[in-house]
Amino acid sequence: MTPLTSLDRPNSYIGRSVPRPNAKRLLAGRGRYVTDIRLPRMLHAAFLRSPYAHARIARVDVDAARALAGVHLVATGADLAKICTPWTGTLDHFKGMTSEPQLPLPLDRVVWAGQAVLAVVAESRAIAEDALELISVDYEELPAIVDLDAAREPGTPRVNPAGSSNICFRAQLDSGGVDEAFASAAHIIEEEFSFGRHTPVTLEPRAIVADYDPDGGMLTVHHATQTPYQFQDLYSRHYRIPEARVRVIAPDIGGSFGLKLHVYHEDMAVVGLSILLGRPVKFVADRLESFVSDIHARDHHVRARMAIDADGRILAMDVHDATAIGAFSTYPRTSVVEGNQVIRLIGAPYDFKSYRAALEVVFQNKVQTSQYRAVGHPIACAVTERMVDLAAARIGLDPFAIRAKNVIPDDAYPTASPTGYRFESLSHQVCLQRLREIMDYDALRAEQSELRQRGIHRGIGIATFVEITNPSPAFYGVGGARISSQDGATISLTPSGEVRCAISVTEQGQGTEAIISQIVADQLGLAQEHVKVITGDTEVTPHGGATWACRGAGIGGETALQAARKLKANILEIAALVLQEQPAALNIIDGEVVNAATRQPRLAIAEIARIAYFRSDTLPPGTQAQLTVSHHFAPQGYPFAFTNGIQGCYVEVDADTGFIKLLKHFVVEDCGRIINPMLVDEQVRGGVVQGLGAALFEECRYGETGQLLNGSLADYLVPMAMEMPDIVIAHVETPTADTALGAKGCGEAGTAAASACVLNAVNDALAPFCASINAVPITPARVLEALGRF
């Protein structure tokens, strides 16, 4: 018999794989997404989109569209500008950053192909689209700046004629000692990398129903978003409606990955259209619109140099990252966070002192880029890990050996990266060792060399990473953004003795509600099915940051934990009065108040609820039972809870076709306290798959005039099950001491290193050909080109 563990304690849900309560409902098709919402008198919006990447709007003729039966409104940029104040996607802590003010629809100039120009509101979406065909717009084409390098060249026409250049933001980091380190290095590795633009592609596209009631002056927005409170604030301020009269409801969400926390022009417009009409207006982006109007991400060119000594110790790194973000910086989180994280995360797993980095963020005539799952991490990781592999190859070290030599030792914490990130406690050495075991690395190497004799080219790649989770106000708050880093929960004992927890973190399919109910049930001493979790409605839950940057478990979870402890204390206080005991002598197990020492049941908490709610006359005079409590929690201590891990993969390259087969993928991950192992594994797997998509398939390809060439699911390749390898996962648990729960984030870890790992593996496979690739996605064309096959 295996010995008892803490999981054998009654109601111990923290650390247990329990299914998500909402999974069956969603599987059975009972989900209620924004698309499913049909309100009385609801109208439908459609947008006319710019065919040009850059043009002046010379003349607009909407008469025929207005005259079409079933059309209620054709709105121009000027119509909406009358009621909506402009927004600017800059933050104060990004010194010197610029971006043009934005409006829901442009007044006189379009800046990317696919930008919404005019809105039509009609009885049905089909009628609205009929009306779009009746609109004529005369455009005067302006020079389109498409390519990242072209945008940076002096003398290039400007994306925003009012600006002084195409530079949005520049940043520099320098720890000192870099030139000296390079001067004394035994070897210097240099490489250039390019990372394609890609886009999140959620199953559920962006969707919004705005419902303005002019009589009550009340705006209700049903919005497929991660961050209802952020949007409550924005709709309130930009449409000048008092905050308390704006309600944002995020019902079931079909995936978000960062996509659904940015302000989109169409979404802002829909709110304005509802205000202009006094009727509910719905807009659901179709897949073609999603490709040209959802945020994109990545699109970086990185030059990197690494200095190593004769033994393969990293001495210094010097990098330059240039990234193009579209014509605007996204609001309210900006489009420079990715580049900022790239230059700060490069080299982060390794123990070296001298680091210098420059970042250049430029405008171009494309749709804007912004935060998407694992913001910046995949780029930083790919650059670092490829450089480490190149260094290993230079001096004939094995990839495991060079990493073992250079990772920050597990006993060196607390410590900081040369870029100033503070690490509480990471576990690179243990993870490295674990990965070697689960990969059966030596056997893989033996198989690889045996197969090479037979002309089969397999490659092994590994990639170490750190991930930023649990962000404090240092992330956005300090820059002036009204984006909360705290969360709030209101938790009640119902009259029947069940528990209801309304919490500001949100659910997009990852299982937030499941882990919150696990934590509450665990802390209170209840069966999980007696805890109902409510999320996603600003009218119902306290204000909070919601779900992004891997904060749901670490911050939301701690909020729920503390709230549940408070409620438990209040329940036991009443129980003690009823039972004439000291509260400390009592506990709750399985919904029963028990003797803390003997676990003897004394009284059901349902009985306490009954007495408190219906027979308060039987309680001692002066007793006021507090069976609803609220609690807020903001992270303190470390500004971020860093996690770490390492991935490995095994691939086969067909040297004649350039096709790559993913044979197996491995992850060792340390996200601190694991609340639900099954959900963590699925987060890691999903994240890895998105990273593998970036590695091999996904790229927004543009033509010379700035047209997106592959903006459909037939042409933009997302990873699909048939091409995905088995993903083997192992865990190391190093809880953060900053919270009682000890949880850090895990949602972006998979994405952070998967593409780096594949890049290394493919290069390992190509090594016998003396060919190398330093660009993702690694397409057959790039492989064949590297091999000189055509």
Next chain:
Amino acid sequence: MKARAFSYRRAYTVDEALDAHASNGDDARFIAGGQSLVPALALRLQAPRILIDINHIEELRGVTREGEWLRIGALTRHCEMLTEPLIAEFAPLLRAAAPFVAHPAIRNRGTLGGSVALADPASEFPAMMLALDAEIEIAGASGRRRVRADEFFIDLFETAAAPGELVTAIFVPRFRCNQRICFDELARRRGDYALVGCGMQATCKDGLIEGIRIAFFSVGNVPTRARSAEAAVSGGRIDAERIAAAQAALDSDLAPPESDEVPPAMRLHLARVLLGRLLGRLGEVA
């Protein structure tokens, strides 16, 4: 996007369908499985005034033997290529190609007649018509006629069936025991349209290739026979030398167009690799 409004007419006979089309001219479209047409409507790439549903025309269904031919009704679904015993026995190349056509949900609805009539150069079945030396039966105002696949595919989405004419059946010469087939394609993901694909059917005698038909798809405006490559491997045993000759001959058989993702030289290279692999496999079973 949502399709523009259209009206709908269900036809029960071939004549009814032809008449309905004739009376609506350019504004009408036949709808079979809808797996190409419906997306085109939803994207407003096509906006016919009327759809004429041919799914209820009994005569367009069924797979039967007619002497030396296998008659495959135009409405035969892609999935039936995988399950119909007569196809496995008498047209195994179609069976070999079918798993590569899209995904199960699409194969459940998509029809062979629709695929051949549409003549997408990236599609598997139209090219297999060439490899099989099949004949396409067309019904039009002047009655029925059968057109050899070699004469059927004219240009991009243009075939010997004029607008308003109906493809009623495909006739495939029945497969004989001295014939061999091979099929494969290079697609980024399972079910995608291929970067390049190829099917072939050879007639063998004593290990020699008596005759062979090699058809490529995704290489240009129309499904394309590789006649020089066919000549290079005919009349002898398949060996490394003949394979190399056939691969070299592809230069004159194929002229892939410019494309942003797959440059012509790369597509030609992939076609050569694929041809080499398929001929190698064929050589093992000849």
